[in-house]
Amino acid sequence: MREPGAKAATSVTLRINGRALTVPAGTSVAAALALAGDLVSRSDLAGRPRGPLCGMGVCFECRATVDGVPEVLTCLTPCREDLEVVTDA
Template sequence: MREPTSKATTRVTLRINGRAVTVPAGTSVAAALAMTDSFVSRADLSGRPRGPLCGMGVCFECRATIDGVPEVLMCLTPCREDQEVVTDA
């Protein structure tokens, strides 16, 4: 009998700024970004790097374009297979 697959063992691959990232299913896009070499999601008006801060959708520091939709909060967005994420950084 085959054991059921849990979310912890299922993995999805998405692209963040053109780079393939494979993470467990259910991972937020912000957490996937943290698993890359850079945790920077955008730059402020002065050009200083910014990244996710609160992790619960209050600070709006983790905005990115996801699947062509701008200004999506990465901390509230679960990763999906073949998802395209573009940060401003």
């Protein structure tokens, strides 16, 4: 919980495949991937690139490893300071 009168962060810095990226607070990880130019978050079993499709957690195409947890839906995951995202693309 924040202290009364404390301001919320206006931006956060995360790492995507080892690269630092600063995005506005409240940005989803999928949107951060797009801002970074990484529209592909994973490959399917045949090696074809996959990325966010529905943007609301239904299609499961936006999965990536977030803070060491595999298969996280990046469209439903908000960015936070020092978040580590690893894609397999």
